[in-house]
Amino acid sequence: MSLLRLKTTECKVGVVGLYNAGKTVLLTSLINHLQDHDPDRFPLGSKETRIRKFTVRPPDRDWTAFNYSGHRDALVNAGKWPSKTTDRSQFVCQFERSDWTFSDCLLKLYDLPGERVADAGMVGRDFTGWSEKMLALFVNDNAYRTCSAPFLDAIKKPTATAAELLYAYKLSLANLILNFKPLISPSTFLLDLHGNAARPDTPEKLATSRFSGADAENEFCPLPADLRKPGTELFDSFSFRYDRYVERVVEPTILAFRSCTSLVVLVDVTMLLAGGVGMYDDNRQIIRDLFDVLSPGENKVFGPIARGLSKVLLPHQWRPGWITRVAFAAPKMDLVHPADRDRMLMLLKRMAERYAADRDGLKYDFFNLSSVVSTRALPIGAGMRVLTGTPLRGADGRKIPPGEEQRFTVAELPDDWPMTWSAGTYAFPEVYPRMPARKDYPPDQVNVDRLATFVID
Ligand SMILES: Nc1nc2c(ncn2[C@@H]2O[C@H](COP(=O)(O)OP(=O)(O)O)[C@@H](O)[C@H]2O)c(=O)[nH]1
Ligand SMILES: [Mg+2]
Incomplete structure (x- = not known):
């Protein structure tokens, strides 16, 4: 810490969502962009913000370290998405931000296996x-x-x-x-x-x-x-x-998330559309349970003014932690045609906004994002939405080894959630990741920078 940076601001960010929602990929991309920061490709607040002295710290007692290098390596060298998360894990890092004059940032990121969310x-x-x-x-x-x-x-x-x-x-x-x-x-x-x-x-x-x-x-x-x-x-x-x-x-898992300062709730809109109305209902129920348990928003004991003061006056170990920000995020935006990406955001809002709006003192926002952009889009022709990428599965639904880039069609998004729909009405084929081999060159992303700006506060 430089002489002027007298204190450390601790940001604890928990990522929740069902399994396969994209939590681990999001964290891997985010860490890569913070560690090898390029303000043009990842503006944090503004293009002027620089990150300096990025250092990885050991995780807290009782936590296993988030396997960042393993996940990144799998993406690049094996062309594979990260393997399933089997245990809760934490990534801790510390850095200076040029726009924070008196304080540096101690960032703790939390990942959990999505299965555990059902126990909330x-x-x-x-x-x-x-x-x-x-x-x-x-x-x-x-x-x-x-x-x-x-x-x-x-x-x-x-x-x-x-x-x-x-x-x-x-x-x-x-x-x-x-x-x-x-x-x-x-x-x-x-x-x-x-x-x-x-x-x-x-x-x-x-x-x-x-x-x-x-x-x-x-x-x-x-x-x-x-x-x-x-x-x-x-x-x-x-x-x-x-x-x-x-x-x-x-x-141990759920309560650690309750003491986070920000929460990222991933809702995989593509999966809900592909899975049918039952999948939508279940995911809503789970967000409701999570909100009941994690109770983001106003803390009855301290209140908003005390929180503001405690941030300035107390050493970070003493800062009372509770969730004051929630980012709802629809991941895998690169599986949706650009013509539909605003609709993706709208669907996310219509599904989740109520839960956040009911909480006093909670700041929340909505993001549609791609952690690792792995497709390109062609202009719409004859109403067809065509992307290019390397498909993960063949026509029979079985996994195939990575091959040539191909063209494939994806579903058009509805303006609102239909009254009912069955599994298979909408399809968004999975693709292999497109990840630069150079270790210090983070993947192309969309809106992960905006999400980071919102949660690292
Ligand atoms: N195209 C694309 N697919 C993604 C992206 N992020 C995640 N995925 C897909 O979602 C799957 C699950 O991601 P993962 O992060 O492991 O989900 P988790 O279970 O929530 O941790 C991956 O295997 C990919 O197929 C992305 O940014 N773009
Ligand atoms: Mg995971």
Whole structure:
């Protein structure tokens, strides 16, 4: 720190979103652009802002380091998108900004496996509360009711054993996975604590090979009111295991996000359009749960003036942290034709604005962005939207090795979310990343710079 820079401003930025939303790619691109900053390609506030003395710091205790170099290397040398995130991780760096006169910036970025987001509804709920929440979802939503039929049948039997209930619940979770429903909780059924993800298989095989809880000895599932009798082995053991699960798996991740100063909520508009109306409903539900748990916005104890003062007066370790900014972002904009990119932003706003607007003292904004621009667009001809890029899958849907650049068509975006639509109505083929090999040359991006300007405050 130079003599004039008397203090350090700590910015903690959490990135949340369903798995495959583009969180890890966004962080990789952002870090690359900060580390090898070129104000013309990545204006931070203005083109005059320079970043100096960028240094990587070790992550906080209890956090694994975000594998930046591994992800970047995979993008460049293997031409692959980063592998699945299997554990929560953190990237910490410190730098000076020419537009911050008296302070340098300590930036902490948080990544998590998207699967864990489905457990957000457990925070602040005891076993009874969670059971009721899950049962209400299963009973009241048609798609969830169909998938969870084995479980809804099993709980009708007053003599059902723990093993029968667990098996029926796991069959139901497996049905949900196979029907692309994201609310899989406990999320360890989908991604266990060793980072092993469930692989496509029959519901029966998934139900016998996966656990509904931290491990084989600690399984639990929701219980209906007539099976929730304190003093019974069933209720007491499930409730005990549930509490341990929340303490061990859910709270360390979710609560770290609650103490962030800014939150980036990634909503993959292309995936919601491709996945059908059920996917849209689920993702909205998850944003609502997350907002309930993370409660961004005004802190009741300190208030906005105290926060402003604390930033100036307190050393950064003492700064009370809470989320004051939320950036909603629609990633993978390069999979959408430029003619539709404003519509992409509009769809994002219409889906998410309500949740942010209901919070006092929260600053929020919307971004459509490409972390690694990997396509080019051709002018619209005969109403067709054509892009060029290297497709990831062949016509049969199987992954193919990278080949020549090709032309392919993408769907036109609607002006608003339709009343209903089915999976497959809209298609946005995935492509291989286009990433410069030179390590100090960050990828082409769109609006990641604007997002960074908003969240690094
Ligand atoms: N074309 C394009 N695809 C992207 C971009 N970012 C992410 N993707 C795609 O989205 C997938 C998931 O990204 P990832 O960051 O791993 O998602 P996460 O699970 O939210 O961390 C990648 O494998 C890519 O196929 C982007 O900027 N452009
Ligand atoms: Mg990830």
